[in-house]
Amino acid sequence: MTTQYMLQLQNISYSYHTLHGETKALDRLSFGVKEGEFVAVVGPSGCGKSTLLSIVAGLLSPEDGTIKVNNPDGSLHYPRVGYMLQHDHLFEWRTVHKNVILGLEINHMLTEERLNYVEQLLYDYGLEQFRDKRPGELSGGMKQRAALIRTLALDPQLLLLDEPFSALDYQTRLSVSADICKLIRRTGKTMLLITHDLSEAISLADRVIVLSKRPATVKCEIPIHLTLTDDSPLAARNAPEFKNYFNQLWEEIKNEEF
Ligand code: ADP
């Protein structure tokens, strides 16, 4: 039986054209994402990872190749996409609450139902006492949570995360990344996470896709199965299989100038 992918990228190519010439960013790149799956994409800096997400988000059109949609209910509509970036992009002149409803405001979706959902998320993510604070009064992890609520408020079916933790210091990053991913997993959403941190990819994802250096193409895909003893942020990194996955990924990328 062939795997049924919710989204399937087939031979996607993309080049940027500037006054200084052409930069080929993606070269016949193909992979699929299953409904509810958490896929991490790793690749060297500048290889084309953000370009890839922009194409999946529909912000850029591929110059070649196709994206096939296959919803479980048989419908052909493109999934609603939510995008979370490296920097939280919260507005300091708005309160936390005003920030998290910004997407709803822009999209004219300030319905009672959506606002109630936002209240629930603020509560679930421990931010309800901070709703009237400014972003500057929050910790890095709380700001990422607020940015996530703003993204989830629009109820996306596919979440695209472009190195969302890389602006955090290492210690914060360990707990915030595990924490945020656990929260997203609870929603059952399909996720595509870009990272250049191999340990982060192994500890969080169901499958890791390794890209080559620019122009990016898929070097390999590694499904991840870890034996977890508890759900602490470090449990995945202490799993017996972790080291093997790390070595396997390292073998793939060591010649790719990470
Ligand atoms: P990554 O996210 O993996 O670091 P990007 O997808 O941002 O890489 O960029 C891939 C390549 O395309 C880089 O060499 C970058 O300089 C180039 N690039 C990205 N955006 C543009 C743009 N708007 N115009 C021209 N070149 C670009």
Ligand code: MG
């Ligand atoms: Mg990038």
